[in-house]
Amino acid sequence: MVDHAVHIAELVGPEHVGLGLDFADESEEEYDFFGYDERYYPRPPWVWPAGLEWLHHARNIAPALASRGFTPAEIDGILGRNFLRVLAAIWGS
Structure with a gap:
């Protein structure tokens, strides 16, 4: 997972x-009950x-992430603040 975060950060920046x-x-049985769509969620076991x-x-x-060189601010962003920033931009503060 961290390798993927590093790769994407190298492509577009950690703020994304x-x-x-x-x-x-x-x-x-629960998968069928909840109606997961196989296009987005494969069948279990996961x-x-x-x-x-x-x-x-x-x-x-x-x-x-820190061991891979991300700053504390970048780590905060990757762990959730980037989502909040984007949602605030879309929906307003």
């Missing part, structure tokens, strides 16, 4: 990177990136 941590752990197998591992992302 944001990580979405939408974890789900549904069964096949595999998470190594080192981020569950939500509590998210605390490892900031140190990993």
Whole structure:
């Protein structure tokens, strides 16, 4: 996941990177019940990136980004502030 963030940041800048941590752990039956669209969400079982197998591992992302040279402000942006900035621009403050 961090490699992807680095790659995108190198292409367009870290102010345009944001990580979405939408974890789900549904069964096949729940997948059908909730009506997921296979064009966007493949059928379970889902595999998470190594080192981020569950939500509590998210605390490892900031140190990993820092070790790759991101500043604290860039890390804040990647972890959510970039989304907030864009939404504020779209919807107004």
